[in-house]
Amino acid sequence: MIAFALKRLLFAIPVLLGVLTLTFLLVESAPGSPIDLWIGDRPVPVEVRERIEEAYGLDRPAAERYLHWLGAVTLHGEWGWSVSRSRPVARLLAGALPATIVLAAAALALHVAAGLALGIFCAARRGRLADWTVSTGGLVLYSMPTFWMGLMAILFLAYKLPLFPPSSLHSVGAETWSLWRRALDLAWHLVLPASVLGLASSASLARLLRAGILESLAEDFIRAARARGAGGVRVLAVHALRNGLLPSISVLGLSIPLLVSGSLVTEVVFAWPGMGRLAYEAILAKDVPVVLAATALSSTLVVLGNLAADLALGMADPRIRLRASGAQR
Secondary structure, three states: OHHHHHHHHHHHHHHHHHHHHHHHHHHHHOOOOHHHHHHOOOOOOHHHHHHHHHHOOOOOOHHHHHHHHHHHHHHHOOOOEOOOOOOEHHHHHHHHHHHHHHHHHHHHHHHHHHHHHHHHHHHHOOOOHHHHHHHHHHHHHHHOOHHHHHHHHHHHHHHHOOOOOOOOOOOOOHHHOOHHHHHHHHHHHHHHHHHHHHOOOHHHHHHHHHHHHHHHHOOHHHHHHHHOOOOHHHHHHHHHHHHHHHHHHHHHHHHHHHHHHHHHHHHHHOOOOOHHHHHHHHHHHOOHHHHHHHHHHHHHHHHHHHHHHHHHHHHHOHHHHHHHHHHHO
16 A cells, blocks of 8 residues: 555656646736736836746746756745745745635535435435435535635625624634634634535535445345345444445545635635635736645645545455555566
8 A cells, every 4th residue: 555655646746746836827828917906006116026026036038947946846845936026935825824724624524424324314314205305315416616605604604694704714812712612613613614615526426425335235235235134324334334434435535626626715705714715816816836736735735635545445445445556477
């Protein structure tokens, strides 16, 4: 398994380079200049503008700037300087990354919990009205755009029924509160964005888990378990669930990119101070170093998430480990 993990990480390097190169080309091809956006309508002499461009390296060709940034990151760990915020990019990422990790972790937990619960519920009530209702409702939620669900959640659960705060990470003045009060305040602010990001996407996991469990219930080992006197709950929760989870583990790895990409929209809608909102504002300002750094970290998280899902699938199914070891030999 170690050799498999190292091989996957090596294969991920050209993928990350391709993503970064494509991102740089897209941002560079956008109209306008970050200096124009930064200066605005203020009258600035040409000499001052040239000095600003020289200070930020914008007077050099695009390919040279990209290779210089890539070399600084890989050789020295320098992420560059933000043009729009006049701060080191590393400091901006360090301030935004914890909020994104908290949101993505909460959304992933809700995604897994809701997907497992709904999948088992629908499989246990196959063909009944409850199965049809839950499956249809999950597909409706899954088909809705993330930004629209976020706006509706704010409208109904933060405005008409003021149950949860509509935005931000903490309440005003939370800096002076105790640790436990700040944690509860964070959880209160986390309910709406994590629910919008995690619950809607859990429908795909629930459908796949339902299909896996129903397929497992038709296998010979299920009939053998029933012949030994195993009850319906034990057959479903122990025998069929473990075998039906195998396809769902792969889907979990594919769900991580959806959560990472969906966090950008969710963070903008709920004014969540994370990497998604930082990247969005950097794109509007054409702040290339910030956009590249946010893309690099997000892509790395996606690669690591997919690798974790593959390793978990190998641990859950010994046949995969045997095939991997046979292919290595």
